[in-house]
Amino acid sequence: MMFIDLRNILKSVDTIPFNLDLYTLAVQLVGQRELVAAYVFDSKMPFGSDDASKRYHDKLRYLGFRVIARESYDSVRQEQKEVDVAMACEMVVHALRGHYDVAIVVSGDRDFVPAIQHIQAAGKKVEVAAFSNSVGAVVRQSADKFHELEKMPLLIMSNPRGESDRLSETEEWL
């Protein structure tokens, strides 16, 4: 089962002029294994407000991701709330219910270390995937396996005219 902390992972590539392909990311990380579910955690604006991320979330849902978007985006401080805890809860609950054997955590956030340890204590394996610029030694060490995302071909290239690609909305709302 895969758990993606969307803001954390997109923040790592926000200086690169290419969009991250989450679908390819999931395919490459899962490999030949059976994917039970791929969760994407993000925040969204309150109902009724003009939320540019909604289209992106819909697109991810169309691709098969289970998007959990919490109405907790603080537009003044430009940061999201609740999302990390929501993701940690989901990871631990699924582990304790025996829904998966391996959790693939796509985030370099150190806040997930306690949740990772609980999952491991429940007899499950945890793989962490993150970009090196956003992950610390503690997270690397806590994981059973670490995937260096910067070595994986995940950024979408296109023709010069910039045809509509699958995830071209990313730039619009970042």
Place this chain on the structure above:
Amino acid sequence: MDFMDLVARYNEEYGMVDDDWENIKKTTILTFVEEGGKTLSRYNGIPVYRDRDFEKTIFAGETWICSMDKSKLTYYFAKGIQRIDSAFMFELKSEQRDEIVSCIWDKQKRIIEPILEEKYREVAAKNLEQATEETRSKYEAEIKTLKDSIHNLEQKETENKQIIESLHEKLNAKNNDTESQNPIPSGISALMPFGIASNISVKRSGPDTIISDTFNKSRYFVHLSADHRTIVIRPHEQGNVICMNNTIILERLGLISPFNGPYDMISEYSPMYGGIQIYL
């Protein structure tokens, strides 16, 4: 129904002793004003001053239910029983409120009606304006989406036309030169998906341009690693990168890997990624 009528009705309905009735007769509703530097009200033209105990309680501009001392002939004194204000109105039972409203409506209909009409018009106009604005913005958003769709479709159509043209050219070239071509051994093509030959040769012919005989499909997905060391090119019918004449042009390739003249790129077929892996 005036205040005394109301009192009389309650007297009939609930019964009162004579003392009560005497007290009630002294009771009336007064609105106090500032007159010649003094706070007073008038009852049948006779000035009614505040009782000395109520000088710090009753003020000009307020309306009170008062008990009047009528012992003097030319002026009266009033003791406040209950100030009539919004709080007092809200504390009343709904039936009592209805009665008051009905009484006010009967007596002041001429004054209140135009005010209500104006208020109604204002609210209606505001609601109408809001609804119009919402509808307009909704339709504008829909129009924008449709325009985007039309633009995308037109772009796709242009691309597809170019692809068809390119394929026609290829077909003609093949028809003209069938005999000179070396057929790919069936064993290799079975092993290599997408018809990729075992010897992959990819050339960098320009800052953003790569050429290979293996680029024989019309659409590809092209992904770059974040460390800018690897490119994977995968054929896919919904790919966002168009290939024409075995040539793929990639935006910003020249930025991530400087071009110093044409050269052969290190490349191989990657079973893991299911495509051609090129090392920059």
